[in-house]
Amino acid sequence: MLDKNGIAKRIAQEVEDGYYVNLGIGIPTLVANYVRDDISVEFQSENGILGMGPFPIEGEEDADLINAGKQTITALPGASYFDSATSFAMIRGKHVDLTILGAMEVAENGDIANWKIPGKMVKGMGGAMDLVASAENIIVAMMHTNRAGESKILKRCSLPLTGVGCVKKIVTNLAVLEVTEDGFLLLERAPGVTVDDIKTATEGNLIIKGEVKEMNV
Amino acid sequence: MIRKTKANVTEALVGVQDGMTFMLGGFGLCGIPENAISELVRLGVKDITCISNNAGVDDFGLGLLLHQHQIKKMVSSYVGENDEFERQMLSGELEVELTPQGTLAEKCRAAQAGFPAFFTPAGYGTEVAEGKEVREFNGKMHILEEAFKADFAFVKAWKGDAAGNLIFKGTARNFNPCMCGAATITVAEVEELVPEGELDPNQIHIPGIFVQRIFQGKDYEKRIEQRTVRQK
Numbered sequence: 257m258l259d260k261n262g263i264a265k266r267i268a269q270e271v272e273d274g275y276y277v278n279l280g281i282g283i284p285t286l287v288a289n290y291v292r293d294d295i296s297v298e299f300q301s302e303n304g305i306l307g308m309g310p311f312p313i314e315g316e317e318d319a320d321l322i323n324a325g326k327q328t329i330t331a332l333p334g335a336s337y338f339d340s341a342t343s344f345a346m347i348r349g350k351h352v353d354l355t356i357l358g359a360m361e362v363a364e365n366g367d368i369a370n371w372k373i374p375g376k377m378v379k380g381m382g383g384a385m386d387l388v389a390s391a392e393n394i395i396v397a398m399m400h401t402n403r404a405g406e407s408k409i410l411k412r413c414s415l416p417l418t419g420v421g422c423v424k425k426i427v428t429n430l431a432v433l434e435v436t437e438d439g440f441l442l443l444e445r446a447p448g449v450t451v452d453d454i455k456t457a458t459e460g461n462l463i464i465k466g467e468v469k470e471m472n473v
Numbered sequence: 474m475i476r477k478t479k480a481n482v483t484e485a486l487v488g489v490q491d492g493m494t495f496m497l498g499g500f501g502l503c504g505i506p507e508n509a510i511s512e513l514v515r516l517g518v519k520d521i522t523c524i525s526n527n528a529g530v531d532d533f534g535l536g537l538l539l540h541q542h543q544i545k546k547m548v549s550s551y552v553g554e555n556d557e558f559e560r561q562m563l564s565g566e567l568e569v570e571l572t573p574q575g576t577l578a579e580k581c582r583a584a585q586a587g588f589p590a591f592f593t594p595a596g597y598g599t600e601v602a603e604g605k606e607v608r609e610f611n612g613k614m615h616i617l618e619e620a621f622k623a624d625f626a627f628v629k630a631w632k633g634d635a636a637g638n639l640i641f642k643g644t645a646r647n648f649n650p651c652m653c654g655a656a657t658i659t660v661a662e663v664e665e666l667v668p669e670g671e672l673d674p675n676q677i678h679i680p681g682i683f684v685q686r687i688f689q690g691k692d693y694e695k696r697i698e699q700r701t702v703r704q705k
Contacts (some may be wrong), residue, residue: 406602
């Protein structure tokens with residue numbers, strides 16, 4: 257079974273040379289730590305930077321330089337700043353190659369819910385609805401089950417939706433799944449995890465074709 | 474020639490009244506019009522509608538206005554950093570319209586650019602789409618979103634000149650340029666106000682035509698929400 261860093265490490269393998277990548281808050285942010293250093297990738301943060309670098313060295317924090325999680329960051333050589341409309345023109349106009357974000361629930365029809373728990377958590381969707389509605393290449397990083405052990409990989413989402421039919425690939429602590437017309441196709445299993453473990457943890461229709469290989473992380 | 478430069482924030486906010494709709498720039502606490510917010514608190518204007526990506530934190534930014542119960546309605550994309558906000562929203566004291574961030578930016582830009590409305594795929598099939606016109610373009614579903622209408626836009630820039638030209642710094646740019654010219658009156662506060670001719674026209678982010686009033690801001694606190702660092 258993978259931890260959050262393991263999920264990020266596996267997703268980092270999906271990042272290709274020359275990609276512009278938007279990373280959501282949480283596990284997705286960790287992906288930047290595991291991208292191969294022989295490729296060139298630019299990270300976009302939707303509050304208005306391309307070419308986002310690591311956290312600043314202590315004492316060099318700049319209140320005017322933050323990411324979408326409101327954390328202080330740095331800008332790498334080649335970086336640019338822009339306004340919010342331009343930022344979402346990049347996203348809506350499909351100029352961003354890969355979007356990685358978290359989810360509370362994902363359904364076998366590609367629906368995603370990650371912004372609201374009625375009566376409990378009402379923080380807002382931020383840029384998530386724009387991202388999932390427009391990005392063609394979305395990877396969801398999430399835990400396969402909630403703290404009570406219930407599946408978050410569902411037939412239908414129970415929480416208010418963020419977007420419909422938009423998720424293509426999911427990387428969880430247990431597996432790599434592809435969303436297909438017939439359900440979740442099991443592509444890979446995490447080290448030490450059996451296909452039966454994944455079946456038990458998946459409420460949605462799970463498709464198993466032949467031998468399921470173990471992730472290389 | 475009409476003089477855009479105002480002596481101070483009080484002069485810059487003349488005309489602000491109860492019940493008005495304001496746009497306020499900033500993302501989190503980054504690039505917020507600190508001086509204008511302080512003045513709105515001092516003036517005590519009530520029943521206002523605020524269009525702003527976030528709602529500040531409990532004791533800073535728009536949180537100060539919330540604390541005084543001056544805000545009737547918030548239009549935002551993310552309000553997670555403010556407990557008082559959540560309390561007022563869940564108790565029904567505060568009306569809240571949550572809008573996807575890109576849609577929020579474009580509703581500002583549309584107002585600035587003279588578009589009454591636009592279609593976007595963001596929010597289709599979600600509760601954001603409720604009551605909105607839906608149309609298919611190129612096999613994909615979109616919803617109709619209308620441009621904002623506001624009385625004042627309060628923005629913060631790094632540098633500005635007497636002509637109202639503005640230059641922003643880092644990610645403090647965010648929603649500020651989109652809101653310039655998107656309201657009846659745009660008030661810009663700047664860290665450094667210079668005479669005309671001192672800014673390089675090649676470097677200007679927002680031309681002065683979108684700005685009606687400008688003033689030299691003071692005492693910027695520039696609070697950091699999440700101080701994240703690494704060791705040398």
